[in-house]
Amino acid sequence: MNGTSPNRSRQRDIIDRAKLAEEISALCADLDGAKLRAEVLSLLQAALRDGKAEISRRLLDQPSHGRSCAKDQAFLIDQIIRLAYDFVTNSMFSVANRSSAEKLAIVAVGGYGRGEMAPYSDVDIAFITPYKRTGWTEQVVEAMLYLLWDLGLKVGQSSRSIDETIRMALEDLTIRTALLEGRFVWGDREVYEETSVRFWSEVAAKTGPDFVAQKMAERDDRHKRMGDSRYVVEPNIKDGKGGLRDLHTLYWIGKYVHRVRSPAALVDVGLLTQEEYRNFEKAENFLWAVRCHMHDLAGRAEDRLTFDLQRDVAERMRFAARPGKSAVERFMQLYFLNAKTVGDLTGLFLAHLDEAHAKKGRRFLPSFSRKPRKLHGFVLDRGRLALPNDEFFREDPVRLIELFQLADLYALEIHPLAMRAARRDARLIDNKVRLDPRANELFLEMLCSARNPESVLRWMNEATVFGRFIPDFGRVVAQMQFDMYHHYTVDEHSIRAIGLLAEIERGDHREDHPLSSAIVKQILSRRVLYVAVLLHDIAKGRGGDHSVLGAEVAFKLCPRLGLSEAETETVAWLVRHHLLMSATAFKRDLADFKTILDFAQVVTSIERLRLLLVLTVVDIRAVGPGVWNSWKRQLLSDLFEAAEEVLRLGHKQRGREERIASKKTAAQSELALPAEKFQRLAKRMPESYWIAEPDDIIIRNLRLLMDNAQEALAIDACYYPDRGATLITVLAADHPGLFYRIAGAIHLAGGNIIDARIHTSTDGLAVDNFLVQDPWGRPFQEADQIQRLKQSIGDALANRSKLSPRLMAKPVALRRADAFRIAPSVLIDNKASNRFTVVEVSAADRPALLNNLALALFQSKVTLHSAHIATYGERAVDTFYVTDLFGGKIENKSRLKALEARMLEAASGMTQENVQAVA
Template sequence: MGVDPMGADVHGDGGAADEAGWAARARELLAHGDARLLKRYGRDVDIDRLLALRARLVDDLLRRAWHHCIPEGAGLSLIAVGGYGRGELFPRSDIDLLVLAEPDAQQAHQAALSRFFALLWDTGLPIGHAVRSAQECTTAAADQTVMTALLEARPVAAGPEAMAALAAAIAPEKIWPPRDFFLAKREELQQRHRRHGDTSDNLEPNIKDGPGGLRDLHTLGWMAERAFGVRELEAVVGLGHLGADEAAALARERRSLGRLRFGLHLVAGRPEERLRFDYQKALAQRLGYDDDEHSLGVEKMMQGFYRSAAIVRRISDRLLQRFEETFDGEAKPEPLNPDFVLRRGYLAAAAGYWPEGDLREVLALFSTWAAHPQVRGLHSQTARALAESLRQLPAYADAGPAARERFMALLRGPRPVQTLTRMARLGVLGQYLPAFAQVSGRMQFDLFHVYTVDQHTLMVLRNIEGFASASAGAGDERFSIAHEVWPRLRKPELLLLAGLFHDIAKGRGGDHSELGAVDARAFCAAHGLSEADTGLVVWLVEQHLRMSVTAQKQDISDPEVVRAFATLVGDRERLDYLYLLTCADIAGTSPKLWNAWKDRLLADLYLATRRVLREGLEAPVDAEARVAEAREATRLLLREQGHDDATIERQFAEMPDESFLRFRPEQLAWQAAALVEVRMGDTQVAVRPIGGAAGEHGGALEVFVHSPDRDGLFAAIVATLDRHGYAVHQARILMGPHGTVFDTFEILPADSYACGDPAQLELALRQALAGALDQVRAPRRAAPRQLRHFRFPPRVDFSTTADGRRSLFGLVCPDRPGLLADVAQALRASHLRVHDARIATFGERAEDLFQITDEHDRPLDAAAQDVLRAELRARLDPENPNRGAPR
């Protein structure tokens, strides 16, 4: 009888104690072997060898368990399949096994097999297994997932006859002919890409299944094996379907992605495939990426991932096309012009030695592509020729005048944004504009920027392109007036250039707006733009954040704020360009960032600034004239609703004079109409959608509350809104006659349970305000896991408004659910009054600004400021178990 190396008889029958002892010794052996292997892990590790050694370690343990449980001559074969069958084993990956046996052998040794698998589970191995005959393998392989796993088969305890039987069971003549398999796997790949938004450039990418991830490389390998019978992509080189340089690039990026995945399993302690915020910093530290003055170590690591994924996608697109041609054959070329043809719908260079380092020829390719929208894509041979010639192409500074003219022609021609996107994906844009290459794949470690800098730039350009479509009748309802502004642009390509350069200097240190403006000036000058056009582009890049900051952080109903902004802008043309760039930039930062509130805010600032520019910057601000004008416009709206002049005058007398300076006529008419039937001393609540029907435009709502003034009213309203899943983005609190308040809130759904029904929210607010206000509390909710990785100390600042009547209280702190409700409670506990609030959230960062006074409507003195600081510390400290509780 043989002896197990771990000390037990190979076929001993010592019962449960024997099995438990064997499993314990196996766990110890596995842990010791893993510990030795994992010490090798690092940035420069040979990941292929490390993965192979882990697989070999498990192979050895499986063979021992097999011989411990399965008698010799049993007619059973143990085969590794799936990723484990590929001979690579990541720390937390499943170990997929196939026991190949005919039905009589399966029946005869059922107990032994059960004992074998139970032993493996007791050992702690994550086993996935199937017991099948050869015929059962053929049947099961009708599922392409099973077929794919069987393609990776490798013997663990199996002889050549068993492997031959398995190969025969899944042979192309029995199941999945090569062309059918290719089409199925390609469709699977495309569906997988769509599930991930067809991009790897998001904040928490999936290393394995995302576009450009390891699964893409595996898919190409499975296709190659089915079509050509080769196990490695490198073997396809000899068949003429893959260039040696392409194979080398895929192997390099496979190792890079594998190194990340291996480390991700280690830091996560589980089979995690997403590079979540929870693990990114720890993994970057494990790999030795250090912070410097320009970039965090984690940003460097992630940039490496994004670039690897981009290369994998670029080459896999070419190889997929070559596989297609293998099955369907080359079609007769269809000439498009003397230089380019169509091959099976793909654009190809007519000359065999194209482009020979000629930038003009490369730009001609993109011009032809843009002129023929029916083109399926770039032909693989031409794409490879382009890739091989990239390093020979000059940057714009070294290119000749003819090439520069061709580039500008692309911006002025059809579908310029699609052209720039294609150039970026194929690496041409980064070669022509080296600064763009520097930000390609560059992420920013925060929750505000959900795309890499290059992908954000392309999103901004797509939004700009959408403005043109809107002006042609295919409107994007997210932008209420962009379609009116776009036709006024003298040269739309100048806006595209501003969009291309607005973030191009990120990551260099210093102000990226100023550095980007320097780059833009050099580029415009090199391309022969006039001084006026160059000045406009440079100014837009330099000031691209100014309109957003003004709208979101200042009171744009204040004529002086608008006048200061108009002075900065200077003329109507700059205003038009800056407005469109600002809209495109915000909407291109995150799918969730643009909403009806921001649309209205920017539109209001644009229209107010346009008016100041029309009247002249030197014209004095006449508040009385503005009030009279607003009253008249509101009166006309109320008359259209059927109200007589006596009713209108009565309503105007009950409204604060300041409201006619701060609100638009349609808002004033809505508020006045809501109060027609309200008696003195009663509370009225009205809620309506912003910018359209309820549920449109991101569910933004406007809330109007008229009530006798009471301590805690603002806090109670905010807490009620928070309880019903809404976040406040702007609040305005005005004092009316007879001790009443006119509170206006602009809100957005912050949680999935926000119903979006104005009537339901009205009822909830009325009920809350009818009772004791000090009983209205926001619920305590845990912060989303992503926010936990972006903590920083809150910053509180105090200043005084220009007229000296109120204090400005600024708060910058980590965002979280219920934050504003806690701030409102702190203000209430400090016996302070809120008159205005600007609530801005930038990813994980909340930047709020309040106009406040004490109980006697005076600015806060030093003692009152200290009281508020103490209240805020108590309520905002994430470690305080009583956070949010009254003091």
Template sequence: MPADRTTIGPAGQPGPADVDDAGWAALAREELATADAGFAARFDQGGEIDRLLAERAAAVDALVQAAWQRAIPLEAELALFAVGGYGRGELYPQSDIDLLVMAAPAHSQAHADSLARLFALLWDCGLPVGHAVRSLEQCTEAAVGDITVLTALLEARPLAANEHERRELQSAVSPRQVWPPQAFFEAKRDELLERHARYGDTADNLEPNLKEGPGGLRDVQTLHWIALRVIGTADMESLVAFGQLGADEVATIERERRALARLRYGLHLVAGKREERLRFDYQKLLAARLGFEDAGGTLAVEQMMQGFYRSASLVLRIGERLLQRFEEQLQGEAEPEPLDELFELRRGYLAARDPDWPHAPAEVLALFETWARRGETRGLHSHTARALAEALPRFPAYDRADDALRERFMGLLRGAQPVRSLTRMARLGVLGRWIPAFQKVSGRMQFDLFHVYTVDQHTLAVLKYMQAFASGERDPRFALVHEAWPRLRKPELLLLAGLFHDIAKGRGGDHSELGADDARVFCLAMGLGESEAALVEWLVRRHLLMSMTAQKQDIADPDVIHRFATEVADRERLDHLYLLTCADIAGTSPKLWNAWKDRLLADLYSATRLALRRGLEHPLAAEERGAETRTAVRAMLAESGVDDEMVAALFERMPAVGFQRGRADQLAWQADALRESTVGATVVRVRPVPAHAGALEVFVHAPDADGLFAAIVATLDRAGLAIQQARVLDGPGDTIFDTFEVIPADSRHLPVAADVEQRLARALAGPLEGIRPARRTLPRHLRHFRIAPKIAFDDGELGRTTLSLVCTDRPGLLADVAQALRNQHMRVHDARIATFGERAEDVFQITATTSDGRDRPLDPARQQALSEALLACLEGEAR
């Protein structure tokens, strides 16, 4: 190789020439730290991000080149290139330094010691160096076998190499040698789609990956790489001249790239290590460093994250268009397939036939009408998507639109695939123009663990569940939606309620009240009648009523059912509210919907329909409910061959209140378990909950004993089961009838009912005092969502005290609370367990055991002692 390569002068080498390598590395490390401190200060002062990235790369260039001069003899026929992101000339504070030494095998072997010295020097300087030593032929072979090697080499930049060597490397990985444009495009497109799928095909994750996630910096880099291979340039401005991008699109993607780059640079600074995922550990720190402040009811961190989600959304939107244009560049234009007077298909993409489309807002909604009628397409054609984006500023909000346009929008809701149309409108920015309040919640996150999507993505998820409900196919996860949906007279009213139920979040005040007002105004503007608008308004205002009633109150209590039914008032409202509640919970988080919630809502729905059918003037008394349940249980047992005498004997062993509050199928199962045991024996039975993987119902009947509840809870916790509900009843003869609804704490490890039954039976057969909660460390993500514990006591019914506890949820929480109750000599008679992300809201019916062995409500002194014990448990070392 020619030896007249470009090298750096002695001024780039830190320290005196005669210093040893260790001293040189120490000086270089110090010099780099000083430079990085200066870059960080400029970043905090709002320095331009591209300049910071380029200047940091240049500073590292000088250090690498100085190390090269120190370690590599001048006559060595070796060439040094920066590759990857470093080769691109942008270097983040914690990014790797990727280097390629290009040399013939004989030369690299001859200078192996010098190269080892070089890389050692760089590591000692504090640079995270990744390197490869290859000949030209080896570069070609590596690129053929791994397209990621090729993309790294595409951006190779000479550090100690001459122009001839640069051209040789370019030739070695040229399209004539490896990965011609069509193959490269298809591979990188598939790679992008697979990467998106790994992140759930959405940028709206609670802890997004700024580099690899959908809409992240890797997407922008992929577009550059494809442009370089297909068009021959990676410069976005050049793509305008080639007709691949519009000037507005270039301006948008460059603006969002810089916004993402600034987030990534700041993340590296606050993390102090290589970190690409915007984890909870860093979100508040980064928001503060970037100058965000809490304002208008919106946290600083939420403002920062909304900016990220919007940037990622725009990168995704423009990236999709550009990929289409690259495809057309490679394959040429196809013969269009006309669909109607306005639209056609081009290579399966829906496109406007008129290059000047749209001429009026009505043609925008006509696009979504045609799209819905057509069914499956590959998507919207890139040129039409760009024309739509350019027309958005002229598209009116609903309150400024004419009646014809409003009716056309309602036609979409009443037509084929309305949810798909709304989703497309939201993704392309049309829905935010039509309903400005929706635009305000686009990309809006809530800094908690309950809402795992942004508000707009949650809303679309809710609508998609409603679309699934409308399919007519029975979904085993939702017990009664297939019965409720056909009763809807106008399904579009439920869609409107879903669209508006969270639309007022972030404004301050009650989002349900504010959203209900918005919904009413919108419905009346759309030409809906007063009664229809009133239904949508009520659903938005009370969209949390059913979930709160089911999870926080005892829905086996006839009084609770009567109060709920009185507020719902009629069966039409009940059907709508049940479907909205199911979709709302399921659309909040993939992990939130479970067998327990399904059963609670189905039971509340069924009980309320019965109450409405009987008439609210005829509330069901507890005694009447108990008698009806006894009759139903007796019939079930008779079908199993149990005669009346045995049924009567079994009923004598069961608590009377259980028939007033339990389900008939549950009580028949428990009675059957008693039939197989002798009086006074401990009975443990566990059964799966149908159609819900891992969910179990646990029944324990045993002679009462101090600490029994705590022992059961601790054993279930150690078995990896999270308790969703506990019904603790006192049976005849000083026995207990405890029923637990449990789900696996880790969905990857599903429990076997028989194994849980044996484990619990073994534990209860031994000494209870030895059964203690497992010790655990607090999960990382919970450390950033600590809630100050709130403990309250109220005089309950039947001589019991109601203990209400609100605190940060964590693994083993209930077991620890039960242990605290046990240590304070409390008996638990009922428990309702509700968890909302990181927030636990639990209610217990308890009594204190007195010296005479009787159970009494807690006096103020016992309440104070218990409160202090619980606070010590909750605020002490996490288990």
């Protein structure tokens, strides 16, 4: 048959090995030695570069064809290796008659062996010889490696005899896995064939169960390293949970146990159904497409789908924005749905494997079980909840809810085949099932379980039953929020929050959450709290205020679940105001009594206050690791106690005086001062000081005042474990620009201010307390670190160093935050406080932001009384309580407009005018 096949022609567009071989032969005829090698290297470099460019062009042209890209890349590397081998063996180390020992097989192993590579993947090859290496084989291997390295390839290689290969495969799981994917590339095929036969007969045949167990353990360890969730917002596309490695693990196990030659053959041996294999193919193709785009964009091996790459990959894969959802959020939602598919396939695959290999009454994979009393028609299959027949859900779709309720009730695992049936039959959940009182009662019982609702709800979500039964929840499944604050998708965050609530109720977090652990026992309606936690973010991604829209969902859904009218109203209120407590605690001055009154006016009752505190705690804690800290716990506790006092006293300020008196009594006792001397000391500090500061800081401040009565400047710094930060106190004559200089000095010393309390004594002395952490959110504890902070502040206040030029020399951007576009905003509120004008600035976080804002306040000729610094991932929200220079609110409209403009300019970045304004 004449002509060239389309596939062959397509491959030649990437690299034409026959043509290149002719060109190399021509060079060999004319040149020799180093010059010949240099020319051949140049030829191969051009071929590799052109081949990569063609593959990249095809990927851009067909951005969802991931597997094609991966196979094209492996094909390109195959041809380069073949050309390199032929050149080395024919021209550099030519031997007329090779002995039986002078044979060499080049075998692709690992992912390259499977014939799939991302653009910058490692080239994993094994050089295999029949016996011990000879001088010739060593020369060839060395020359080939240097040639491949000079081409810029990252080569992972081994060089062993057949005996060594088999012995090491028996000893090492990694080598065994690599050889499992072994594929002949070039050289002596007989050596490869012998190695393959011996691998299957001497290694694989004897180590099947051991290989499966070790691979599953290896997978679990890998998941833990990567965050142990497939819903982290910057996932590792290769090694993370739900990534390519999980799919490959399934194939490796199937291949090892059944010697299948392709994933499609997993269907033939009963480890996947035809539909499951189609899902396998779709997920693998999508993940390969994403990974290839990531490598192509980064220009290097990059397997973590970081925020900056997410936006670019979404654009390359032609995702478009929709109302309430950006293009990148739609792309990531599809990623998470594919990661979920990988998880589903893993469970089903292992179930099939278990069934095929378990002995009667005994499982291939370990589990736990207990004996339940009533299963309502469900059966136990070796300790797992299973179905009596395949029609069981069709006979009564309410059983789709009951399956998970029983799993929770009796702490049972669900058989993967029952999960598959649930996933298949989830479409049976219609309005009739949703309105069924029994179904809603079972769901509410499971949701409010004191046992382990998190795991069971997650299973229910993975089976798609959750989203079918609560359609509003189905809308946020796999939905990410494109920011650095939230670590998980909306559904995963909500399920984790429910799990945390159950743990707090059981008393598992008394140390981290002492107040919540105590008051959760006093809450009158558990189910109000659990339903509110479930619904607090349910309206995200709808293009409006998710708190308002979520309250509307609550009004519709709660009666269906069986909640009373009063309970429904409370749930809706909690969803509507679930951000109120954190916003008040972290962005407002709790020493300003109007802040407490305004907050209490919205809350209205002690029961709602308790519910809101626990909801706020689990919401923050479930955002991700490292988000909760002792500083946030203290602020929320302070707000709770102050609001509780107001609510109990009927909105009167009598409790304020009692708190001040109590703190003064405690301070006098600790300092052991005579009453008259203490009164003189205490009168120096205003009432707001006694409300704002905790007892231990008050005592430390008063000691500093006594010890430095004659000093113009005093600086104290210590590790403050209660807030997970370093406490810095500065005593200095109050003057404009003081806060700017202190903030700048702390920044120059490598510190990050997380809270600031600015006080002025009655005799004009500034008493300023700062809580400071390092750029990674850790306190400064070492003596030399603390001394550096004190020295930097002292130098700045004594004018021993030029502050502004040094600040400008510091970096002004956080690299990861570059992926986000945050328009700065400034809100000025004269109603939030009776005494102060409140200025709230929201902007992209960066190291110099607070210093710029402090300088802008100084230039605006206002007096700063307190500052509250909050950071939400890439976004900083800094709030300042200010007055004019005479101590009154700023009322003049033109002054307010000028203040807003200057603060907005500072939030956007320091201007040249700012730089020159202060020495």
